[in-house]
Amino acid sequence: MAKGDRGAPARGKEVAGEPAPDFVQLLTPDGERIDKSVGADGVEYTIDLTDEEYRGLYRDLVVIRRLDAEATALQRQGELGIWASLLGQEAAQVGSGRALRPQDMAFPTYREHGVLYCRGIDPILPLSLYRGVDQGAWDPAEFKVNMYTIVIGAQTLHATGYAMGITKDGKVGGDDGEAVICYFGDGATSQGDVNEAFIWSSVFHAPIVFFCQNNQYAISEPIEKQTRIPLYRRADGFGFPGLRVDGNDVLATYAVTRTALDNARHGQGPTLIEAYTYRMGAHTTTDDPTRYRVASEVEEWQARDPIARVRAFVEKQQIADAAFIAEVDEQAKQEALQLRERVLAMPDPHPLTLFDHVYPNGSPVVDAQRERYAEYLDSFEGSAH
Structure with missing residues (x-):
């Protein structure tokens, strides 16, 4: 176990000078361990x-940041259509991701x-989406992760409906119960x-954790132009x-996410977590x-870097x-190099595959559209589809 983990309870620290x-x-931020911390919900949190396990969390953070940097470089070199970087938000994602059962x-x-x-989930799979090769290639049922959602906020309703279904299926009420984040x-x-998702989840006591990564900016709008109160108080x-x-x-x-998920699976309803972070x-x-x-x-905010602490x-x-730190750095480097090679080797999809998975049993309308599009492709000299 780690030595010297005792510390004074904490309720809040100075963030970005305020x-x-x-x-x-x-x-x-300087790596000092605090034993207990009381949240706004009155609960005392510890871990x-x-x-x-501590080393595993560090490894996750370093590898994920390196893969993210590689993806950004690939986009700049024209190999990805776009990329949404997580730089600065690694702790929010690793902490909550590892808290999932x-x-x-x-x-x-x-x-x-x-x-x-x-x-x-293999890191190549989200990159294939951003490269335009597919619509997202992992199996949500296998990995228990839904597909990426580009429409802002739409996934909250999907998640709430799924959580309501868990309750209807009788999968809430014990340690082996299910929860949604x-x-x-x-x-x-x-x-x-x-x-709307907040309303439905509350009224139906859905087993869901809403995890808001407050990275301070809605694209270009700072948080003070989005709300007059801290976001977590909206709950x-x-x-x-x-x-x-x-x-x-x-x-x-x-610690916070694991507790909220366990509360949800035991039938205590939803929780809103505001992860106060920063998009670097x-x-x-x-x-x-x-x-x-x-x-x-x-x-x-760089002084509060999640990996440095x-x-x-x-x-x-x-x-x-030092040997472990060097080993992790080398692992991250090698995984990034392998990811780059796999992206560059990824074949472009045939244009007509766009129609393959619109309906599970096919459609005369889609078939007609496919035929017209094939004729359009044939109109180009040297076309071979």
């Missing part, structure tokens, strides 16, 4: 992991690459779909608990964040040595 509302934190179901947006990684960003909280108006966690703290995120890069590779935020703000912690507690 006093933050109460949030759960178990690991400070007790083995040294191997095998039977739980996740509904992502389009940035949860870390969650997919934690659920065992639904991811979205701070900007999505302004969407009607999200608020009050819908009748279920809400709390804020330091989204750059993988330990706190793990652009919203997507089509965005220029220098147009709407200043460099000093980014520098302040875990590295500081495992080194201070002698959980990991």
Whole structure:
């Protein structure tokens, strides 16, 4: 076990130079371990992991960041159509992703690459979507992760309906019960779909955790232009608990999410978690964040880097040595190189495959459209489809 884990209870820390509302934190930006932290819901949170589990979380964070950087580079080189980077949000995704139990179901947006990684999904699969090779190639039933959702907030209704179905199937009420987690960003909280999902999940006591990654910007709009109160307090108006966690703290995120999911599976209804984090890069590779935020703000948040604090912690507690850090770096490098090679070797799909999976049993209308499109392709000189 880690040494020196005792510390004073924490309710909130200074974030980006401003006093933050109460949030759960178990690991400070300089890597100091806090034993207990009380959330806005009045619950006292803590975590007790083995040294191997601490090392595993560090490995996840490093590998995921390196794969994300490789994907960004591939897009810049014309190999991906677009990419939504998770840079800066690794702890929120790894902490919540590792908190899921095998039977739980996740509904992502389009940035949860870390969650997919934690659920065992091959990193090539989200990249094939962004390369335009397919519509998303993993099996939601196998990995318990729904497909990426591009429409902002739409997945919250999908997740709520799925959670209501779990209840109807009698899969709630014990340790082996199922729960749902639904991811979205701070900007999505302004969407009607999200608020409708809050209403339905509350009224029907659905076993769902709404996980909002508040990365401070809805593309170019800062959080102060989106809400007059902290986002987690919106749960009050819908009748279920809400709390804020330091989204750059993988330990706190793990502890809070595991508790909320367990509450859901035991029939205690929904919870809203606001993971207070920061998007270090652009919203997507089509965005220029220098147009709407200043460099000093980014520098302040870089001091709260989610990976740096875990590295500081495992080194201070002698959980990991220089050889382990080097091994993880090399693993991340090799996985990134392999991912690049696989992306470059990915064949382009034939244009007519666009029609293959529209309906499970086919359609005369789709067949006619396929035929007209084939004729259009044949009109080009040298066409061979």
